[in-house]
Amino acid sequence: xxxxxxSGPGLVKPSETLSLTCTVSGGSISxxxxxxxxxxxxxxxxxxxxxxxxxxxxxxxxxxxKSRVTMSVDTSKNQFSLNLSSVTAADTAVYYCARQxxxxxxxxxxxxxxxxx
Amino acid sequence: xxxxxxSPGTLSLSPGERATLSxxxxxxxxxxxxxxxxxxxxxxxxxxxxxxxxxxxxxxxxFSGSGSGTDFTLTISRLEPEDFAVYYCQQYGxxxxxxxxGTKVEIK
Numbered sequence: 141x142x143x144x145x146x147s148g149p150g151l152v153k154p155s156e157t158l159s160l161t162c163t164v165s166g167g168s169i170s171x172x173x174x175x176x177x178x179x180x181x182x183x184x185x186x187x188x189x190x191x192x193x194x195x196x197x198x199x200x201x202x203x204x205x206k207s208r209v210t211m212s213v214d215t216s217k218n219q220f221s222l223n224l225s226s227v228t229a230a231d232t233a234v235y236y237c238a239r240q241x242x243x244x245x246x247x248x249x250x251x252x253x254x255x256x257x
Numbered sequence: 258x259x260x261x262x263x264s265p266g267t268l269s270l271s272p273g274e275r276a277t278l279s280x281x282x283x284x285x286x287x288x289x290x291x292x293x294x295x296x297x298x299x300x301x302x303x304x305x306x307x308x309x310x311x312x313x314x315x316x317x318x319x320f321s322g323s324g325s326g327t328d329f330t331l332t333i334s335r336l337e338p339e340d341f342a343v344y345y346c347q348q349y350g351x352x353x354x355x356x357x358x359g360t361k362v363e364i365k
Binding site: 200203204249 | 258290292294300301302303304307313345347349352353354355356357358359
């Protein structure tokens with residue numbers, strides 16, 4: 141059974157960089173069929189796609205966040221990562237990682253990141 | 258980007274009743290690339306429907322999806338207690354992928 145687990149700091153200061161890692165178990169991140177994505181959900185609000193990455197390193201980002209987002213993949217560790225720079229309180233959200241075959245079919249449990257000084 | 262508008266915002270129904278949820282797109286969704294997700298409090302979303310009408314693995318047949326172009330519907334034929342949740346539509350035919358704002362199905 142495929143499992144995804146987010147990890148990273150739960151508190152980030154304004155103007156700093158939010159960094160999260162997603163560890164995939166029960167399957168290979170190097171599968172040729174799938175992208176690996178990040179989605180976020182501010183408290184009490186809806187879902188927003190942040191971006192996705194292929195095991196080769198090819199990326200696709202949401203234009204609304206593109207200037208601040210960097211994603212990377214480490215196939216040796218079966219992990220992929222998200223960096224979001226210059227964060228503000230508006231970036232406070234639960235961040236989910238997910239497997240993507242057009243749709244998001246496997247999700248991590250989510251990681252709450254609060255932006256506050 | 259394609260904006261998805263879901264209605265109603267909240268649906269108050271009793272177990273056993275039929276639920277009809279709407280998702281309207283600001284422009285045509287190519288190739289019926291429309292999905293539905295269910296989210297319960299404190300949990301990640303769960304994929305229910307993809308390709309507008311195909312059920313994901315393990316999804317009961319009381320869940321069905323329909324529609325094309327700009328108008329899509331998720332129907333739950335008879336609500337079970339575990340179906341009370343928030344439902345999101347998502348289009349993945351055009352980048353960026355976008356989600357609707359959600360419909361909450363609550364117990365009446």
